Amino acid sequence: MQITLIVNGEKRKVETTPDTRLLDLIREDLGLTGAKEGCGQGECGACTVIMDGELVASCLVLALQADGAEILTIEGLSSGDDLHPIQESFVEAGAIQCGFCTPGMVLASKKLLDENQTPTEKEIRRGLSGNLCRCTGYEKIIEAVKLSAEKMYGERVKANE
Numbered sequence: 001m002q003i004t005l006i007v008n009g010e011k012r013k014v015e016t017t018p019d020t021r022l023l024d025l026i027r028e029d030l031g032l033t034g035a036k037e038g039c040g041q042g043e044c045g046a047c048t049v050i051m052d053g054e055l056v057a058s059c060l061v062l063a064l065q066a067d068g069a070e071i072l073t074i075e076g077l078s079s080g081d082d083l084h085p086i087q088e089s090f091v092e093a094g095a096i097q098c099g100f101c102t103p104g105m106v107l108a109s110k111k112l113l114d115e116n117q118t119p120t121e122k123e124i125r126r127g128l129s130g131n132l133c134r135c136t137g138y139e140k141i142i143e144a145v146k147l148s149a150e151k152m153y154g155e156r157v158k159a160n161e
């Protein structure tokens, strides 16, 4: 069966099967390997993509459920060689170690900052609560989101509120 999706702004028609997960379709059929498989159970956030404006764990979504949907993956965030300000901030803040969680963290940060230009630290922690990182201890990731807000909106978030 064939489904049609808009992926990173581009219309894609893909042959799939009823039991194919969105994560596999994105990685294997579309060749977009930024989304990662960590737990495969909706708990780690490594497979996060934005589907019709909402964060989803693509390991828990069937490809068929995404028929007609608009999907943003980490590959759609940069424009050409120019990184998105959130990606720049993660690099500058040293928020990337092994990088396995990073695509999901960056997309969760984008969703948060699209809705809240000046998130408090508590709001940042809540916004990233579906994404686990085994490397960084989270502090540099929080700092990266604050830096992102500053770059995107010119505002410094109020710390520790």
Ligand code: FES
Pocket: 036, 037, 038, 039, 040, 041, 042, 043, 044, 045, 046, 047, 048, 057, 058, 059, 060
């Ligand atoms: S791989 Fe999907 S949430 Fe962990």
Ligand code: FES
Pocket: 095, 096, 097, 098, 099, 100, 101, 102, 132, 133, 134, 135, 136
């Ligand atoms: S940087 Fe390694 S899991 Fe987050």
